[in-house]
Structure formats: C-alpha cells, structure tokens
Amino acid sequence: MQIPTPTPTHGALMKSGSHSAVSPATVFASVRKSLRPTLIALALAVPAMVAGTVALGQDIRPRIVITEGVIEPLPVAIPEFVAEGRQSRELSETITAVVVSDLIGSGIFREIRPEAHIDTIESFDAPINYRNWRVINAEALIIGSVRALDQNRVRVRFRLFDVFTGTELGDGIQYQGRQSDWRRIAHKVADAIYSRMTGESGYFDSRVVYVSETGPKDARVKRLALMDYDGANHEFLTEAGQIVLAPRFSPGGDQVIFTSYRNGSPRVHVMDLATRDARLLLGHEPGMSFAPRFSPDGRRVVVSLTSSGNTDIYVIELATGEKRQLTSSLAIDTAPSFSPDGRQIVFESDRGGRQQLYVIPADGGPATRISRGQGRYGTPVWSPRGDQIAFTKIHRGEFHIGVMRTDGTREKLLSGSFHNEGPTWSPNGRVLMFFRETRGRDGSPSLYSVDITGRNLKPVPIPEFGSDPNWSRLR
Amino acid sequence: MIRRLTGMLLAVALAGCAANSGNDSGQAGMRSGEISEQALGGVGAEPGSIAYFQALTGDRVFFEVDESTLSAEAVSILDAQVEWLSVHRRYTATVEGHADERGTREYNLALGVRRAVSVRNYLVSQGIAADRIAIVTFGKERPVETCSNEFCWSVNRRAVTVLAEAAVS
Numbered sequence: 001m002q003i004p005t006p007t008p009t010h011g012a013l014m015k016s017g018s019h020s021a022v023s024p025a026t027v028f029a030s031v032r033k034s035l036r037p038t039l040i041a042l043a044l045a046v047p048a049m050v051a052g053t054v055a056l057g058q059d060i061r062p063r064i065v066i067t068e069g070v071i072e073p074l075p076v077a078i079p080e081f082v083a084e085g086r087q088s089r090e091l092s093e094t095i096t097a098v099v100v101s102d103l104i105g106s107g108i109f110r111e112i113r114p115e116a117h118i119d120t121i122e123s124f125d126a127p128i129n130y131r132n133w134r135v136i137n138a139e140a141l142i143i144g145s146v147r148a149l150d151q152n153r154v155r156v157r158f159r160l161f162d163v164f165t166g167t168e169l170g171d172g173i174q175y176q177g178r179q180s181d182w183r184r185i186a187h188k189v190a191d192a193i194y195s196r197m198t199g200e201s202g203y204f205d206s207r208v209v210y211v212s213e214t215g216p217k218d219a220r221v222k223r224l225a226l227m228d229y230d231g232a233n234h235e236f237l238t239e240a241g242q243i244v245l246a247p248r249f250s251p252g253g254d255q256v257i258f259t260s261y262r263n264g265s266p267r268v269h270v271m272d273l274a275t276r277d278a279r280l281l282l283g284h285e286p287g288m289s290f291a292p293r294f295s296p297d298g299r300r301v302v303v304s305l306t307s308s309g310n311t312d313i314y315v316i317e318l319a320t321g322e323k324r325q326l327t328s329s330l331a332i333d334t335a336p337s338f339s340p341d342g343r344q345i346v347f348e349s350d351r352g353g354r355q356q357l358y359v360i361p362a363d364g365g366p367a368t369r370i371s372r373g374q375g376r377y378g379t380p381v382w383s384p385r386g387d388q389i390a391f392t393k394i395h396r397g398e399f400h401i402g403v404m405r406t407d408g409t410r411e412k413l414l415s416g417s418f419h420n421e422g423p424t425w426s427p428n429g430r431v432l433m434f435f436r437e438t439r440g441r442d443g444s445p446s447l448y449s450v451d452i453t454g455r456n457l458k459p460v461p462i463p464e465f466g467s468d469p470n471w472s473r474l475r
Numbered sequence: 476m477i478r479r480l481t482g483m484l485l486a487v488a489l490a491g492c493a494a495n496s497g498n499d500s501g502q503a504g505m506r507s508g509e510i511s512e513q514a515l516g517g518v519g520a521e522p523g524s525i526a527y528f529q530a531l532t533g534d535r536v537f538f539e540v541d542e543s544t545l546s547a548e549a550v551s552i553l554d555a556q557v558e559w560l561s562v563h564r565r566y567t568a569t570v571e572g573h574a575d576e577r578g579t580r581e582y583n584l585a586l587g588v589r590r591a592v593s594v595r596n597y598l599v600s601q602g603i604a605a606d607r608i609a610i611v612t613f614g615k616e617r618p619v620e621t622c623s624n625e626f627c628w629s630v631n632r633r634a635v636t637v638l639a640e641a642a643v644s
Contacts, residue, residue: 217621243616246580265611266584288588288612291581304581309592309610311585332585348582354541355582378579392579418623421579437576439623468580 073110074139074197076103077163079121080114081144081156091154091179092146095186099144099158101230102190102204106431107456108197112138124157130166138163142193154179158189160196170196183232184475191474203426204229207472208433209247209256212236213445213465220465224258226273229426229471231461237276246291246422246468251298253472257281259290268292268303281316282323291334295362296342302326302362304334313347315362326364337389338362339382339406346370346380346389346406357391359406370408379422382406383429384473388452390423390432401434403452414454418443422467427474433460435467523563525638532559535635536594540577540628543589545597553594556636557601566638569609570594573635575628576615587612594634607641 078100083092103109118132124145133141144158159172173192175185184205191202212225222244224237237256238244245266247258256271260278268281268289282289287307294301301316313326313333327333331351338345339362346359349367355376358367371377375395382389386406393400393413400416401423419437426432430452437445445467447460460469521527528534533556536549545553560566572587572594591610599605620627 218618220616243613245584245616288584290584304585306585306588306612309588309595311588332582332589334585335579335581348579350541350582355579378582394577394579419576441621441623443621443623 073108075112075137076109076140076142077112077117077133077136077138078103078142079117079119081146081158082121082124084124084145084147087148088146088154091148091182095146095156095182095189096144098183098186098230099142099190099193102187103193105230105458106194107451108194109140112136124159128161128166130161130163133161133163140169140197144189148179149176152178152180154182154185156185156189158193160193183228187228200430201428201474203428203431203471203474205475206427207249207253207475208424208447208460208469209237209249209472210435210447210462210469211244211247211467212462213467214240217441217443224256224271225462225466226256227462234463237271237273238278246470248293248470249472250294251296251473253475255294257292257294257301259292266290268301282321291336293337295338296340300342300362302336302338302345304336313345313360315345324364326360326362327367335379337381340384340386344382346382348378348380355394357389357408370406371404371411372408373411381423381425383425384427385429388429390425390452392421392423392434401432401450403432412452412454414450414452415448415457419445420448422469424469424471426471431456433469433471435469437467525566528556528559528563528566528636528638532556534637535633537629538590538632538634540575540632541586542632543586543593545593549594550597553597554601557598557603560598560603560607565640567607567609567641568598569611569637569639570598571617571635571637572610572612573617573631573633574615575631576618576623577628578615580614583614584612587614590632590634594636598636 078096081092081096083089100111104111116136118136119129121143124143128141141161141163142158144156147155149155153176155174155176157172157174160169161167162169175188177185187205190204194202194204206229207226208229209224209226212223213220215221221240223240224244224247225234226237227234243261245259247256249256254273256273258269258271259266260269262269266288269278270281271278281292281301281303287305289303289305291304292301299318301318303314303316304311305314310330311332311334312328313336315324315326326345329349329351331349333347333349336345336347343362344359345362346357348355349358352369355378356369357371357377357380358369360367375393377391377393379392380389388403389406390401390403393402398416399419399421400413401420402411402413404411414432417436418439420434423432423434431449432452433447433449435445436448437443444465447462447466447469448457449460450457533552536545536552560568570591572589572591574583574586578586588610591612595608595610598608618631620630
C-alpha cells in the first residue's frame with residue numbers, strides 16, 4: 001500500500017497510520033490492542049498518583065505509598081532503529097538516542113541496554129521472537145526504522161510490542177519530515193509511545209523559554225533564551241544589556257511575552273519569535289507593568305500594572321487594547337494565570353496580610369482565597385488539565401514547589417530547598433519545570449524538572465545559569 | 476545601615492585628608508588669625524554634588540521584611556533628603572524600590588513599587604514637587620550585598636533616591 005507523501009515544508013512533520021482504526025493510510029497490519037496487566041497498571045498508575053491523598057504540607061517527599069510500588073519503571077528494549085540505506089546510519093543512531101533519552105528521562109521506563117539484547121533487529125518487518133525479549137526481562141519492545149528519502153527528507157517508523165503477551169500494541173506509525181527536523185521527529189515518536197503506554201498525551205515535542213543568566217550575583221546579566229524541552233537547539237532571543245524577566249509563550253508558541261527594562265523601568269513586551277521584534281504591550285503608557293500571561297485563546301493578556309502606584313491585575317484585549325481592571329485592593333495583587341478554559345484567573349495577593357493564592361472570574365467578580373496552609377504562597381500556575389495549581393511556597397525559611405487542587409485542597413509539596421521558584425507545567429500536566437537558586441555569595445539559579453508525584457527530580461541542561469522557565473504546548 | 480555609615484566615614488575621612496594636606500602645604504608661613512581657604516576635591520566635598528547627597532545626606536532607607544512603612548530612622552534620612560532637594564533644585568530624583576532575595580520574583584517587584592511609593596509619598600508630603608520624583612522597582616534584581624543571611628538581606632531591602640540633573644528648561 002502506498003502512502004501519499006506530499007513534500008513536507010520546514011517544520012511540517014507528517015504522520016501516517018493510527019492505532020485507532022484501520023484506514024487506507026495505515027501501512028502496518030492492524031493488531032488489536034492487548035494490554036497485559038502490567039501495562040494496564042502503568043496506565044492507571046499515573047492518574048492515580050495525581051489523585052493521591054496527601055495531608056497538608058508536612059514534609060517534602062510525596063507520599064504515594066500505594067502507587068510507589070506500582071510505578072516501578074517499566075523495562076523496555078529499544079534496539080537501535082534499523083538504518084535503511086547507508087546514508088541513514090547516522091540519522092538512525094541519533095534519532096534512536098533521542099527516543100531513548102525522552103522515554104527513560106520521563107522516569108516511566110527503564111532501558112534494557114542493547115548489550116543485553118539477544119536478538120538484533122535486522123529488518124523493520126521481520127517477525128518478533130518474543131521469547132528472546134522475554135528472557136532478558138523486557139516488558140515492552142520498541143523497534144523502528146530510519147530512511148533518508150533524499151538529501152532533505154527522512155522517514156521514521158516505529159512499532160511497539162507487548163513482550164509478555166506477544167502482541168503488537170496498536171499499529172505502527174511513520175513520520176516524514178526534513179532531516180533538519182530529526183530531533184522533532186524523534187520527540188514525536190517518543191510522544192506517541194509515551195501516549196500509548198500511559199493513555200496520556202506526551203510532552204517531548206515542546207520548547208522552553210527562560211532567562212539565561214551570567215555574571216556575579218550583584219550584576220547579573222540576563223538574556224531570554226529558547227530551547228527544546230531537553231536543552232537542545234539552544235538560542236538566545238535578546239542581547240545582554242537590560243534586565244529581562246519571566247518570558248511566557250503565546251498558546252500558538254509563536255510569540256513570547258516578557259518584562260524588560262529596555263526603557264529603564266519594567267514594561268511588558270511582546271516578541272514575535274519569527275522576526276525577534278519586540279514591542280511594548282501597552283505602548284508608551286506611563287507606569288510599570290510585569291507578570292504577563294496570555295489567555296488560553298491567545299486573545300487576551302493578564303498583567304500586573306502599577307499605574308496608580310499600587311500593583312493591580314488587568315486584562316488587556318489584544319485586538320482593541322481595551323484594558324479591564326480586575327482587582328483594586330490596596331494590597332499587592334500579582335502573578336496571575338488563566339485557567340485552561342479561560343474563565344478564571346488564579347493570582348497571589350497579600351490582602352489578607354501575607355502572600356496567598358486567590359481565584360477570580362476572568363471577567364471580574366469577587367476573589368476567593370484557595371491557599372490555606374502555613375507560610376506564604378506565590379507564582380500560581382493553572383495546570384493545562386485544569387485540575388491543579390502549581391505554586392511556590394515559602395515556609396520556615398525554605399522555598400518549595402508544590403501543587404494543590406484548584407479549590408486549595410490536597411496540597412502536595414514536591415521539592416524544597418533554600419530557594420525553589422516559578423513552576424511551569426509540561427504540556428501534558430505531568431511534569432513541572434522550575435528554577436532552584438543556591439545560597440550565598442556564589443549562589444546561582446539553574447533549571448530543574450520534577451514529576452507532579454515528586455519523583456524524577458533532575459537538572460535541565462543549560463549552558464549558563466537559568467531562571468523563570470516557561471514550557472510551551474506540544475508543537 | 477552599616478554600608479551607609481561606612482560611606483559617610485569614608486567621605487568624612489577623605490574630606491579630612493584633603494583639609495590636612497591643605498594645611499600641611501601652607502603650614503610654614505602661617506600666622507595667627509590667618510585662615511586659609513581651599514576647595515576640597517573628591518567625594519563629599521561639594522555640598523551640591525550627587526556624591527555629597529549619597530554619602531552625607533544619605534540616599535537610601537531600609538525596610539523590615541515585606542514592609543514598606545518608614546521607620547523613624549528612615550524618616551530622619553528622608554527629612555535630610557527633603558532639605559537637600561529643597562536647596563538643590565536643579566536635581567530630579569528617581570526612587571528605586573528593592574527587595575531581598577527571600578521572595579518570589581513578581582511579589583518582590585510589587586514590593587519594590589510599594590517601597591518606592593512610600594518614600595516618594597513622604598518626600599512629596601514634605602514639600603518636594605511630585606513631578607521631581609519618579610519611581611521604579613527592581614524587585615530582587617539588583618542586590619548590593621550578596622550573602623544569604625539577615626545582614627545582607629536587611630541592606631538589600633531598600634529604597635534608594637537616585638539623582639539626575641534636570642534638563643535645563
């Protein structure tokens with residue numbers, strides 16, 4: 001069967017095949033899903049952990065007692081993808097490495113190293129000898145192939161097998177795109193596998209914008225930087241010279257909104273990523289502005305303005321420039337974040353005496369306090385799933401990253417130390433990235449990620465210091 | 476506080492040096508009743524200079540954690556600023572509000588606004604024209620001390636009155 005193969009344009013990755021139905025575009029034989037208990041348990045374990053019962057912040061470790069045993073990483077064999085044609089060899093190596101890095105890095109899988117493999121996958125279409133994968137304790141097997149179609153394009157295919165039951169999990173999928181997009185293709189393969197194994201969407205084909213920092217603590221030089229979620233394809237978006245803070249993607253990922261001191265005081269700017277041009281969000285209106293975020297539909301921006309000498313929250317209609325004041329207390333109201341349906345906004349305020357989290361209707365109305373624990377709460381961010389809010393909590397001299405339900409219940413602290421701040425959600429709402437600052441004169445910030453279960457805490461590789469990360473949606 | 480005092484002592488010390496060296500040079504032929512006069516170079520020498528304002532009037536006040544209320548000591552420094560600004564009318568000022576590192580980014584920006592506004596409101600209430608005083612917040616972006624203990628934090632929780640010579644109108 002021939003697949004239609006229109007020439008992909010840059011950035012356009014084509015996907016063929018689907019595990020949901022047999023269609024003319026499906027290249028590979030359709031095999032009914034047959035999940036054996038382990039895989040089902042894994043699929044169920046992730047949501048279960050999210051809902052895990054948690055007492056109000058007593059200790060930093062997550063307390064997922066039941067699921068802790070269940071979420072043992074799944075042993076998976078990922079033999080190097082079959083290179084189809086001599087020119088495909090290098091691409092195949094690098095693509096396989098990225099797929100492995102994504103899946104193992106998620107903490108959900110454990111790799112059975114190639115040295116332990118008995119079989120070698122010579123051909124993408126060869127039958128699988130399940131027994132030889134079973135004896136090395138692989139529970140899942142991923143095979144793939146890579147073919148350089150011409151000078152520019154590459155085709156990548158994969159299949160996923162349940163070794164124990166000896167069945168294929170869904171149909172294979174193939175991707176075609178430019179060879180220069182090989183990393184994105186690899187991320188898409190990993191996202192598809194992650195999704196099939198967990199029943200949730202993935203997060204690998206995504207980007208992060210953050211503030212790169214160099215220099216001593218009292219003279220930090222800050223630049224906006226953009227990279228893939230795993231640190232690859234790193235590039236700077238602004239020159240050194242003015243303070244830049246807290247960049248956030250537009251929902252489409254084509255713009256970044258941030259605060260810059262380019263005009264001497266903090267003002268919100270919007271940068272078009274294609275051209276790198278940045279303009280003032282509010283033109284040359286007097287007053288300071290900071291803490292901007294887009295609405296989920298990209299048509300509004302919520303921001304803190306200090307035009308009256310007090311910091312309040314406003315919603316700006318981008319099309320008309322119309323400005324609506326949401327809060328008017330004498331307190332500090334800042335760090336607003338929309339709910340994914342765009343109907344509510346969570347923010348921090350010290351109207352009750354100290355920093356706490358409040359929720360307010362996006363078109364105005366009374367604010368409801370949701371944080372109830374000891375300490376101060378700031379930088380709330382609504383999860384893309386809508387069910388949780390991540391935050392920074394300051395308590396007993398430590399700064400923690402935590403999550404709570406949107407009504408403030410089930411608070412869970414994920415990572416505490418001298419200073420953790422500014423969480424941002426992965427596109428699937430399963431991982432948080434944040435920055436951690438070390439103490440003292442030589443203290444410096446760097447980026448970390450952690451699962452919302454509190455597991456899998458690890459640094460994100462960046463070339464310099466880094467703070468204020470913001471994670472894009474899936475591309 | 477300690478930093479400000481150090482600055483003052485330094486300025487006074489330099490002024491002292493300049494005075495002494497002036498005396499030294501003219502000592503030989505000096506008679507009773509003869510009083511020499513010599514301009515002092517360097518920091519703090521010229522009462523109308525920015526350096527003098529920074530070192531001797533005091534360009535900054537400090538705040539308690541999360542606070543923007545002015546202490547008695549802050550008020551006395553601001554009174555001196557008012558007096559100085561009333562005399563030296565060619566200057567405008569920008570009050571910079573700063574916070575220590577023990578807060579979140581946005582909150583500290585807002586706190587810096589609050590501190591700068593607190594100082595500005597006081598200066599204006601004491602007769603300085605509102606259009607001479609601008610405000611800006613730096614949050615925790617520009618610490619003067621970098622250690623992570625209460626001493627450094629207390630010095631960083633500040634509002635600094637930064638002078639500029641007004642454009643000649």
